[in-house]
Amino acid sequence: EAQVTQNPRYLITVTGKKLTVTCSQNMNHEYMSWYRQDPGLGLRQIYYSMNVEATDKGDVPEGYKVSRKEKRNFPLILESPSPNQTSLYFCASSTGGLTLHFGNGTRLTVT
């Protein structure tokens, strides 16, 4: 089954403790992207990647890192999480940036 898999689904952590949210897709898509969703703000793009070793900033990249060493994986790294990064995070993939396939989300709480 074609899918985008994010892990974990839920994560509660403390300020400053490094964490990684994994994202994997099995559709051989070149394009992958991370979004955060906050009430009243819709989805905001954090980072995107057009292919392996090609990443670029979205609208809200501060406090986040990404890497794209393999085509199927696009992890999101929070080196020093803060409470304002409490949010619902989505990974998505596609060919060419259109018709995105989304994962089921990771709900992150930073205390």
Added chain:
Amino acid sequence: SQQGEEDPQALSIQEGENATMNCSYKTSINNLQWYRQNSGRGLVHLILIRSNEREKHSGRLRVTLDTSKKSSSLLITASRAADTASYFCATAAGSNDYKLSFGAGTTVTVRA
């Protein structure tokens, strides 16, 4: 910054009625997409309309695009309870299709 903004923020209709929501955007686009989100789950792609198209249909969905007004509308005909969801438009400003921007969405509730 948000490129697309949906209107209204929320909509409540009776099963069988039509639901219409609008999306306005700020700069020129190559295409516009509509997505649906069920209760905190991942978004699902509904339809894409290109800048040289004025109208597109997919099942009970009808999307229009007016580039002169920088706006699009999504019409869901003969709504069902399963259509209860949030609907988002997504656009990419200028020529960069990779940098997608979503609006805050329209929450649609279909009453039985």
